[in-house]
Ligand code: HDD
Ligand code: HEM
């Protein structure tokens with residue numbers, strides 16, 4: 054990674070990553086909640102599940118909007134990138150959407166289905182399973198982009214359309230870019246990170262000490278899993294995406310980011326160990342964010358490696374300016390509102406009420 | 412089925428599904444807020460009960476609206492990359508503003524639904540107002556996108572088909588913008604208000620808790636009936652804009668073949684595209700000229716004035732238009748009747764016949780909405796952006812689109828059925844609790 058030129062396209066791209074980062078820390082953690090729903094164990098199994106439900110209910114829809122913001126900003130500012138991702142990654146994105154639909158629906162059905170508990174348990178299970186599949190697919194999509202396979206497929210598709218003879222079939226253009234070892238590992242890494250975040254947040258949100266300890270233990274295990282998966286990612290990158298690895302480890306910024314990521318990981322484990330909950334939360338969020346920005350730095354200046362550079366694939370400057378103005382006004386309303394929402398529901402107390410029912 | 416047809420079908424089903432939840436998401440928060448406000452003003456506990464009952468249903472419907480909306484925003488790229496490539500920089504701005512409206516909506520819906528005992532009365536009510544305002548705003552912005560697709564402005568056309576010199580702000584003020592936003596918002600209040608009124612009217616006919624349902628009926632009518640009365644007027648405004656800006660669509664929805672002055676209005680009938688005539692329609696002389704241009708001698712262009720390859724599917728568009736207008740007139744009639752009874756007798760529940768009529772029109776607002784969107788969207792074919800980009804040029808090159816189309820159709824059919832059962836059982840729960848006189852609070856929901 055050499056010099057960084059910052060102009061309108063880079064600023065907008067930066068905000069898209071900020072929104073993606075916010076989605077990872079909020080919506081991502083909500084997916085992680087589903088993991089712990091599925092893995093609820095031991096004498097406090099039902100209490101664990103209830104905590105997940107109470108913590109998510111008031112905020113998951115707001116958290117989900119970050120994803121929509123990412124999509125909308127992407128197609129506004131980088132229409133060609135959006136179009137290309139929509140074409141090459143049609144299959145995993147569609148599967149992810151099915152996951153999003155089923156998970157959101159199952160979550161509210163579980164809360165509101167007036168039928169008996171066994172029906173609700175079924176909705177809970179569907180919620181949990183889709184909470185695992187969906188972020189896995191999201192991670193695979195990112196892995197496919199990062200590995201360079203999407204850009205590669207897009208180029209081959211363009212060649213086919215230009216009439217050059219080729220042996221590329223459906224699988225080689227629409228399946229292989231994402232159904233490959235490196236994307237699969239990034240998928241699992243994303244899932245592990247989200248589960249880790251959720252465990253830390255739930256430990257903070259719990260008002261009952263035993264429950265808090267349950268999630269502390271889970272958070273520690275998950276922290277280890279994140280380290281393992283991140284290591285696996287590096288090994289896989291060495292084999293399948295050497296360009297990514299070179300930039301990830303290449304000097305300057307990139308190494309600084311790697312070092313900071315490691316420091317955050319250690320800080321989080323130490324904080325969990327010594328039961329400093331707020332610190333653990335900040336460190337966990339920092340670690341996940343740094344992993345994300347590490348990917349971004351490694352990929353810079355490409356939106357889609359080898360075909361779409363930030364500079365050359367952006368919308369006209371008027372659009373970018375208007376978008377930034379919209380973002381500024383929107384953020385002025387949004388950030389205080391979000392802060393208010395989180396403050397109001399910071400503690401998932403057992404006395405939490407649904408719809409005013411005492 | 413060609414890939415293009417599969418893509419169109421998938422888009423139509425996704426939108427047709429989403430729009431029901433979107434309309435409810437626009438109008439239900441207003442109803443909830445009104446009920447809560449009445450409770451805080453009068454101390455009448457039935458209003459509070461109503462607000463919490465409505466909130467339960469809204470929570471479910473809103474979530475389904477949010478996830479189906481997410482599907483739509485991805486589908487723009489999954490199905491129509493060629494459209495987004497060209498139009499993204501211009502329609503992206505209203506879509507982004509819509510995104511912020513969603514945030515407001517979702518944040519304060521959380522506060523509203525789960526904050527009954529956590530925030531003050533004033534904050535709670537304000538949160539409800541913000542949800543209602545956020546819903547209406549987001550609908551307004553997204554309809555601006557659609558209005559631009561119908562009457563695109565704010566750019567120059569470059570030789571390669573790309574747009575240059577774009578101005579998204581001008582793009583948001585396209586000729587169809589005001590007409591469509593007004594008609595859509597009224598549609599949301601009319602459809603949801605009259606449907607909620609219908610459900611409570613039916614429960615009253617069945618003899619359920621009169622105190623609760625009478626209040627519910629009055630509030631729902633207060634929102635739904637004025638909108639239903641205004642909707643034909645707004646529709647007339649829409650038709651005049653369409654006549655001016657999209658003459659092929661007007662000709663198709665009226666199934667008018669010949670260009671003429673004193674053009675007649677066709678009511679009902681079946682357009683025979685091969686013979687280029689409309690059979691079995693009731694004709695009102697000069698009716699169309701009068702409606703479309705407010706002048707009996709105005710010239711209305713017929714389909715023959717346009718090359719066949721830019722005709723939309725005439726039969727679908729014409730029939731859908733007839734369905735919308737019929738449903739709209741029925742709703743307006745029942746709404747006026749309710750207004751008359753309320754004015755003369757001060758109590759809409761005193762007329763059993765009126766209650767039956769309100770119950771009978773329960774689904775019509777949603778039927779009219781679906782039909783209206785079919786008029787707008789199918790009537791724009793073969794264009795995805797009127798006169799600019801053909802739908803066939805916008806579709807994704809990915810083959811096998813029938814598979815995702817069938818998958819999403821199955822998903823939505825299943826989801827729709829589950830939601831229907833769930834809402835029905837929530838309604839039944841309310842009904843039975845009150846008929847047995849048990850007004851104690853419900854079991855914990857979690
Ligand atoms: C409650 C729902 C409802 C009702 C009762 C009506 N409409 Fe409607 N109509 C819609 C709901 C709707 C809509 C929300 O579905 C549409 C689709 C696009 C739009 O902006 O509004 C629409 C579109 C639409 C259009 C096409 C606009 C365009 O393509 O730009 C026309 C000409 C009319 N309507 C006319 C009418 C008339 C003459 C009605 C008389 C009764 C009427 N509508 C009742
Ligand atoms: C306001 C937001 C809307 C936008 C931006 C929008 C956009 C689109 C797009 C991009 C397509 C595909 C291209 C085309 O066929 O022209 C489409 C098709 C379609 N949409 Fe919409 N739409 C909107 C609202 C709706 C709603 C609420 C409905 C409800 C039923 C609807 C019904 C349809 C139908 C039936 C088609 C298929 C038309 C055909 O191919 O014959 N649309 N729309």
Ligand code: HEM
Pocket residue numbers: 114117118121429430432433434435436437472473474475476477478479480481482483484513514516517546547549550551553554595
């Ligand atoms: C192509 C067209 C459309 C797209 C891409 C789209 C996108 C979305 C998205 C992403 C959401 C989720 C927001 C959240 O998470 O809270 C949503 C919800 C919503 N949409 Fe749409 N939408 C479209 C058409 C429409 C139309 C035609 C209307 C109504 C007029 C509408 C009104 C709403 C409303 C009010 C909500 C709030 C959630 C709800 O009440 O269910 N949308 N839409």
